[in-house]
Amino acid sequence: MQFADTLDFSERETLFVEVILPLSLAINYTYRVPFELNDKVAVGKRVVVQFGKHKIYTALVKSIDQQPPEFYQAKYIIDVVDDYPVITEKQFEFWNWITSYYLCNEGDVMAAALPTGLKLASETILVLKDELPEELELTEKESLIINVLQKQQRVSIDEVIELLGQKTVYPIVNSLLAKEAIYVAEEVIEKYKPLLKSFIKLNPFYKEEENLKQLFTVLERAPKQLDALLAYLKLAKGDVFIPKQQLLEESGSGQAALKLLIDKEIFSVEKRAVSRLSDSNDEFEVNFELSSAQQKAFEEIEFQFTNKDVVLLHGITASGKTQLYIKLIEKALDQGGQVLFLLPEIALTTQIVERIKRYFGDKIGVYHSKFNDNERVEIWNKVLNGSYKVILGARSAVFLPFKELKLIVVDEEHESSYKQHEPAPRYQARDAAVFLGHLHQAKVILGSATPSIESYYNAETEKYGLVTLNERFGGVQLPLQEVVSIAEETKRKKMTSYFTSVLIDDMTVALENKEQIILFQNRRGYATILICATCGYAPKCVNCDVSLTFHKTSGKLHCHYCGYHQSSINICPACGSVHIEQKGFGTERIEEELSLIFPDIKIARLDLDSTRTKNGMQQIISDFQDKKTQILIGTQMVAKGLDFDNVSLIGVINADTLLNYPDFRAFERSYQLLAQVAGRAGRRDKQGKVCIQAYDDSHRIIKQVIENNYNEMYVDEMAERKQFNYPPFTRLIFINVKHKDANVLNFAAQTLANALKAQLGNRILGPEQPLVARIRNYYIKQIIIKTEKNAAIQKVKTVLKETIKDFNAQKNFKSVITQIDVDPY
DNA sequence: AGCACGCCGACT
């Protein structure tokens, strides 16, 4: 009996784990834990599981249960990856919020949140059996595979496809498996490899003065080795490892000498994981005092924080918001907390990052999409272990594993790039950050010179605090702003290609003064399309409902939606005419025209095409900064976060295309963009100039930009939004319905809309035809849900989710794709 | 998201 008492039955527990897979799946799956891993599994750790026949994934343990699943036999988990949870409890809560608010799957969030390096990859590998069956009859293709396997042991499915020159290899592979000639090895590769560098240390034996002296005499006849030793003694203070690279540079002695020293055990080597991120170690103090206006704003923010969690900082351009942020960050750090500083993607490669880095030194991490996975995993771990206190990042940085988050700064909060449109989770990082702040009881500061209407509304209705900073730092003057009517100039024949005489005169003056110029051409209207002057034919994309755009650099016609491209045309394929004209104008075209007007001036272009690479953009910017180029032509990019001392003139080529964009936020966006662009002119000691070209030169938005009248813009916009029932008075949810067949789509979209209307009534609009009705061979329709602000939104979402589930379950609509976009702006 | 399986049309 006593024996039975000591038997601990709890150890015989069988555990089951519910895991999230990094895939877009509607439900989570349950696996069984092998007894020997019982102690290792924990919520928030990663586990290796097989999902489906071949694939192996890293899944995340969401919960642990002792109850076996009722309706199926659970598979075993293969392994537990982590010693400690990589996902914190708070992160799970955050993920849950994203899932339910933005109506996506948990797997979508996991896929977006974890750097790929933390998700393991699997590759199916074929391996030859040690002993082949005696009677083995193989087809020609099968023996081909076996032959290769005999030479190189392992072959991946991809290689087999290449080898046989055909796509369907599974039947053949299956046959080989059935004949027991091969087996399948699942290879899980940990993608994250720390960067290892060699470090050198002097044998502690030579710490003794006597021994060292002796060593010197021994090495007298080996000058190179002596150099290395001396270099080490110079670099290393005491008994430490120093980077091999550094030692080689300092000593001037080569690898060979060093190797001899190592062989003689005078030096020892060690491989160490080092950071891939260039941490600037120059932690020099950047001393600055807040101006009295800034100091007042700072105190005001602090005061607002006593009863508000979110404060909107409305500070005009060049009012020195960055300094305020720095002071606030400093304070949060003093309290021992972490800080998340969100920036729009493109602003991350620019000066503001440098400034903040310089101030906070190696406590800071930068996180954005151009970093590779290794770097991202590194940042993830440093946030998790707390060695990074401040994170500068683009929207995905909200997913980092913060522990003691005290403050979140969202700079340029009005920026549309905080919203992710594709793929799910379609989240708005600014709004998510507000929730994240709430979760951590951290304060959130939203900063902008031109706040979004919804944030300003939140401030006006006292949901957020509001602090205004409307004095330019250091008394920098506002630029001189003028509007030129393109219509007028065209009538008087004063236009030179796209440029009004006023802009050309301004440019001439600026160039004579050796000052620099930025020309801004917004993305809309960017395209140059070809059109036949005889019959009106315009080349269209074969996969999408858009005209192809002509790119001079490649000499080809490109589709901006799917990447399709074809060679350009000289003869109209429809009518045979040779009169092909270029219509519309892009940055490329402007660059070309401009170089005809100013042949001796160096011109650079900053847009998506010229900045594909991580350094492409840096190069263009630094060339402009170093005054190697005089004129910079760009799309929105030039408006964001760039500061150039020597720029005295900003030209907006065509403001109308912005204003005419068919979107309820077009005016708001135009105001923000134009105001932002204008803020780039003459930042230091000299008053700059802004020249806005437009057909409709009396448009209220242009007037409001020139007068710097945000409040009037806000009031006008609010009146319109109220009248037409748009946010912030309502909430929008878009449902994009897609199918390859236009007829199926039309019927499906109408059916879904009807089903929704039956429950939600006139809150349902559409289905409507979107601007581009077909992308990548899929036809698209859009259903819009517009609910009143105070409606029980969660209820609407539940209805929506259920209705779509039922809809997709219908036989005819299985292949119809539906995507939900909550707050699609 | 993959991937198998099954059905169908096309061509060595």
Added chain:
DNA sequence: GTCGGCGTGCTC
């Protein structure tokens, strides 16, 4: 007869 394309269903 294969081969490749595509629609459909399933993965614990």
